[in-house]
Amino acid sequence: MATPNLPTPDFAFDPNQPGACIAGVRPYRNGSYRLDAETISQSFIVHNYGHGGAGITLSFGCAAKVRDIVRDHLAASRGVTEAAVLGAGVMGLTAATLLLDLGLKVTVYSDRAPLETTSAKAGGQWAVSVVEFAGKERELTDIIKSAYRAFKDRIGQGFGVFERPNYTATRAHNLDIVLQLAPGLIPPRQPLQRLPFAHHTKPGFVYQTLLIEPPVLLARLKADLDQRGVSFVSKRFVNRSDILAGVPQPIVVNCTGLGSMTLWSDTKMMPIKGQLALLRPQPELQYLYGQNGYLFPRSDHVVIGGTFEPGVNDETPDKAVCQGLVDHIASLFGKAPAKPLPDIHIHNPVHAPIVNPAIPEV
Structure with a gap:
């Protein structure tokens, strides 16, 4: 009996x-993310950044580790009754949320509102993507388990959290890592004789994971923090000394992401x-899809992405690249002529350290 096809997306797009x-x-942080603490002058600094x-x-999961580090310090x-969080992306907002469990008064400092951060520009699949973890396998396993269960509970x-199947033409390394580190957390991948879509004839796989809609998640976290009395201060820091002088709280949780490259002089950080x-x-689309790029149907948009530009610190989109992404995925469904992929290709699949092209190799 033939496998019935799932609905085909409408690829109408005007860049x-x-x-x-x-x-x-x-x-991105080469080697591994940073999740540790140090004392500088009178400030206890917890670093939580570099998650690619x-x-x-x-x-x-990282926020739970931050909470535990701060609890031990307390x-x-x-x-000590107050803590500061630097950064209003998802790392900052979740850290602030769990710090409230310790009875602390929390202030968030950021030069961007949550919906203006990099987190708001993510696709939203729950998968361990573009983050290094050499030597931290046990810690990452704990983080993965804690994070997944937290999202499942929500x-x-x-x-904005939903269970979704992800259909892939090849094995998805970012989900295979979850299967390897935390067996049984998500169902095993299943091989398919063919992907269940029009114009698809080759074998593939299906994974069961979560779709997290970043705009919904960030807005809800912010609203909850507002309701619980967390203060948000719009402030831009220029270096570490500026932070130490401008943040009066004795506990500081650094969730500045790429900002740590400058603020904390972290030479391992790199923009991608x-x-x-x-x-x-298109609410009829209840699946995720990946094949040299990805398609994630959300309630606000059908998101097509997968480009990867190491060393490029520029948030200006390229309309031709975006159109190329759409054309590529549309061609797989028989809705556009087959064309070469954009030069800016899907991300590093095997979690090998990524070379910054802006820094010559020695």
């Missing part, structure tokens, strides 16, 4: 429409630009 093309810059393309995926301190609660094409919403 000249306002908001049709967007670009963000992933905060997996910030949303790992957010609640046990050895007296009279399904149907207004956080990614671009997205946003199609009209």
Whole structure:
């Protein structure tokens, strides 16, 4: 019996429409993300950054680690009642949320509102994408488990979290890592004789994962923090000294992402630009799709992405690149002529360290 096809997307797209093309810059850190603490002068600094393309995926798990680090510090301190969080992306907002569990008064400092951050420009699949973790396998396993369960608990609660199958033409390394590190957390991938779409004849795979809609998630986290009395201060810092002088709270959680490249002089940090094409919403599409790029149907848009520009710190989208992404995915469904992929290709699939082309190799 033939496998019935799932609905085909409508690929109508005008890159000249306002908001049709967007670009963000992933905060990639070579070697591994940073999740540790140090004391500078009178400030206890917790660093939580460098998660590449997996910030949303790992957010609640990393926030739980931050909470535990701060809890241990409070046990050895007296009279500390306030904490600051630097950054209003998903890492900052989730860290602030869980710090409230410790009874602290929390202030968030950021030069961007949550919906203006890099987190708001993510596709939204729950997968360990473009983040290094050499030597941190055990810690990352804990983070993955904690984060996944936190998101599962928020399904149907207004956080923009949904269970979705992801159909892929090849094995998805960013989900295979989850299967390897945390067996049983998500169902095993299933091989398919063919992907269940029009004009697809070759074998593939299906994974069961989550879709997280970043604009919904960030807005809900912000609203909850507002309701719980968290203060948001619009402030731009220029270096570490500026932070130490301008933040009076004795505990500072650094979730500045790519900003840490400058603020904390972290030479391991590197920007990786990614671009997205946003199609009209199509609620009949209840799946994720990947083949040298990805298609994620969300309630606000059908998102097509997968580009990867190491060393490029520029949030200006390229309309031709976005159109090329749409044309490529449309051609796989028989809705456009087959064309070569844009030069800016899908991200590094095997989590090998990525070379910054702006820095000559020695």
